[in-house]
Amino acid sequence: MIVRKKDRVIVLGITGKQGTFWTEKMIAYGTNVVGGVNPKRAGESHVGVPIFATTGDAAAAVGADAAVMFIPPPMAKDAAVSAAEAGVKLLVVLTEHIPAQDVMAIHAAAAKHGTRIVGPNTAGLVTPGECFVGIMPAFVPSVFKPGRVGVISRSGSLGTLICLNLTRAGLGQSAFIGIGGDPMLGTTTRDALQALDKDAGTDAIVIVGEIGGGMEEDAADYARNVRKPMVAFIAGAAAPPGKKMGHAGAIVTGSAGSYAGKRKALEAAGVVVVDTPSQIAPAVAAGLRKDSKDVA
Amino acid sequence: MNFEEHAAKALVLAPAGIAVPRGMLCLSAKEAAMAAAQIGPSVVKAQVPTGKRGKAGGIKLASTPAEAEKVAAQILGMAIGDYKVERLLIEQQAKIAREFYLAVLHDTQARKPLILFSTEGGMDIEDVAAEKPQAIRRLLVDIDSVPRARDIAAMLKGLDLGAAEAQIAQIIDHLYRAYRSRDAELLEINPLALLADGRVVALDCKFVLDDAATYRQAELAKAGSRGAMTELERRGAEAGLKLIQLDGNVGVLANGAGLTMTTMDVIRHYGGRPANFLEIGGEAYTKSEIALDLVLSNPGVKSLVINFCGAFARTDVMADGVVKAWRKLKPKVPVFFSIHGTGEVEAVKLVRNELGIEPYDVMEDAIQAAVKAAQ
Numbered sequence: 161m162i163v164r165k166k167d168r169v170i171v172l173g174i175t176g177k178q179g180t181f182w183t184e185k186m187i188a189y190g191t192n193v194v195g196g197v198n199p200k201r202a203g204e205s206h207v208g209v210p211i212f213a214t215t216g217d218a219a220a221a222v223g224a225d226a227a228v229m230f231i232p233p234p235m236a237k238d239a240a241v242s243a244a245e246a247g248v249k250l251l252v253v254l255t256e257h258i259p260a261q262d263v264m265a266i267h268a269a270a271a272k273h274g275t276r277i278v279g280p281n282t283a284g285l286v287t288p289g290e291c292f293v294g295i296m297p298a299f300v301p302s303v304f305k306p307g308r309v310g311v312i313s314r315s316g317s318l319g320t321l322i323c324l325n326l327t328r329a330g331l332g333q334s335a336f337i338g339i340g341g342d343p344m345l346g347t348t349t350r351d352a353l354q355a356l357d358k359d360a361g362t363d364a365i366v367i368v369g370e371i372g373g374g375m376e377e378d379a380a381d382y383a384r385n386v387r388k389p390m391v392a393f394i395a396g397a398a399a400p401p402g403k404k405m406g407h408a409g410a411i412v413t414g415s416a417g418s419y420a421g422k423r424k425a426l427e428a429a430g431v432v433v434v435d436t437p438s439q440i441a442p443a444v445a446a447g448l449r450k451d452s453k454d455v456a
Numbered sequence: 457m458n459f460e461e462h463a464a465k466a467l468v469l470a471p472a473g474i475a476v477p478r479g480m481l482c483l484s485a486k487e488a489a490m491a492a493a494q495i496g497p498s499v500v501k502a503q504v505p506t507g508k509r510g511k512a513g514g515i516k517l518a519s520t521p522a523e524a525e526k527v528a529a530q531i532l533g534m535a536i537g538d539y540k541v542e543r544l545l546i547e548q549q550a551k552i553a554r555e556f557y558l559a560v561l562h563d564t565q566a567r568k569p570l571i572l573f574s575t576e577g578g579m580d581i582e583d584v585a586a587e588k589p590q591a592i593r594r595l596l597v598d599i600d601s602v603p604r605a606r607d608i609a610a611m612l613k614g615l616d617l618g619a620a621e622a623q624i625a626q627i628i629d630h631l632y633r634a635y636r637s638r639d640a641e642l643l644e645i646n647p648l649a650l651l652a653d654g655r656v657v658a659l660d661c662k663f664v665l666d667d668a669a670t671y672r673q674a675e676l677a678k679a680g681s682r683g684a685m686t687e688l689e690r691r692g693a694e695a696g697l698k699l700i701q702l703d704g705n706v707g708v709l710a711n712g713a714g715l716t717m718t719t720m721d722v723i724r725h726y727g728g729r730p731a732n733f734l735e736i737g738g739e740a741y742t743k744s745e746i747a748l749d750l751v752l753s754n755p756g757v758k759s760l761v762i763n764f765c766g767a768f769a770r771t772d773v774m775a776d777g778v779v780k781a782w783r784k785l786k787p788k789v790p791v792f793f794s795i796h797g798t799g800e801v802e803a804v805k806l807v808r809n810e811l812g813i814e815p816y817d818v819m820e821d822a823i824q825a826a827v828k829a830a831q
Contacts, residue, residue: 178768233668254768256739259639259669260562264599267567283767295768297798315714316767317737320797321819324765341713343564370714373564395717398724399733400702436722438820 161250161278161347161355162335163285163293168194168223170215170248172239173230175206182230182295183207189299191291194222197239215239216246226250228284228293236280237262244275252293253279253346263344270346277346278339283316286323286336294338296320307332309444310356312349313368314341314375318395322368322437329441334362341370349379357386363451364389364444367431371396372417380425389447390431391440394422457665457680458505462545464663467679468643472634474627475657479547488528489521491546499547500527504539505681507580507662512536517549538684550659554620555647557581558628560635563596569635571595571603571628575615577647603632623656624648638676639669688732688754695746697734704729705830706823707751707760707789709744709778711769712737719763722820728827731757741769744777752787758830760791761823766798775803779810790829794822 173179174196184207187193195210195218202213212218215227227248231239236255243251258280270277284294289306292298296316303324309331313319316338323333337352339345349367356362365388369376383390397419423433432443465476480491492498502514509515514536518524524546534541555577563570573593576584584591595611597603608625617624635643644662651657670677692699706728710716716735723730731754736747751760762778764771793815795803804815816822
């Protein structure tokens, strides 16, 4: 789930306002956008990219390592299932508010066809200095710069702030993995942690979590065996219990998914958990210093 | 979106072919007496979209119309959770032989529908899960199909259900289909009762409709509960914004749920109290004008943090909305900005030039200043 410059990317819903805006940004940044999909405009070209009627046509004609969806909720299921059937290996689902039963159908199709879903309700993936897929401000130099810190975030806005803080502290990023704010995600915190753990270009890992669900606890289970320094921030310590705050995932019921439970699980696994976003960069720097001393 | 029991039974269970007791919805004690006269010995049940109605005293038996009138008068107007009781369901009393628990919901970890069944009906399923986890049977279902008869039979095996087993198996199938066709987030029958006469009937029903699916369940959604909202929250909902009013004094306007929650956390971290949750992330980022109005309308607000970190949401668009609203509203409380990400150069310039306010370079500094100003 770390995107590379060579990855051929198809944009579903390329001709819409957001599809157009972000496709231009992606291409300008270096993303290898090879095609777009819009059944009504097949055969045309849009922002310099050929348009196909279906993802299957696009995959057959120009290849598709990854696809990204600028598709509204009512059409999201069909678009995602078609992409999985077309053999797309990595599908970035940006759409927020897809009905939950449609999301389950998307995951079922992905499992059947071997597609990795990132999202739904993700801001996407960034490999600074190389390419990005989604709706992240990869091109804002104050936010992202190439480096060796991997960042996992459920939230796009908070993830942006944290990358900005890292960049200001001189800590560039190897990859930003936006896993999404929905309760049922194709790529979990644990999956992303595993990918960054195995990535030779990543020396330290930042986990930006959120109250609700059990993903941070599950990731903590994996984190116990990670040797790279890890720093986490979990949003929602001050959230009133039982209230949904935008991300449907961020609902606290009982003690499962609570701030305290997540913090405890991560700390027990050796992750440094900080109280505010600006404490992340210093904690990462300290972890890297300690790491290099250990090696020496 | 939550539904009251009467709506869940009438609109979801009954059309699915699941038996419910005879019942009538009443708005006054007089109506309750009239209903009880027709129905006979009844149960008077407060209709509010929340649990623990029985424990709160919102469910009472009445053997005569006079008694129904008396308990109805007691229950009407009662506060249960965040709700005031305004409606009652008068339902025929049932002679219960056994009570079961049945639900269909999303298993978010497996990313599949999950059927739960337990012979420990009538109590909180969370308590059953904690005390007797082995008493809960589970069946994961493939979303593209329906539960297979042999899987249902395996789930019910060894529970000594006797002649009721076939009925229960059928109810499970019906409930699953209703969950699918109604876009349920949760569809729960507790208790599902085996009556003395051998029938299996749903005595209660909890139905939660997936908020993201209301566009294709429009008729059904009309019968859903609006939830307990403050006037301000209602105005937010009308504008398509998720607003939660809190009892603090530092107003929050941010984009994205994660950043908004973090803004609240940092307010707490510095010893302040957030006055609201309000996010204008995603497609809502163009609504900063109405959002500012809402936040400033909260009488408790003594200072305001505006925290934008643009990814999809463009900070220049959000800042422009704030500037426009500012001219109309002329805020009297001090406002502290932190602006970063997509469109930040234009946004910072706009706030600086149009409002004469210098955004903070570090988010925590803006929040700390706002907490101080509110004290």
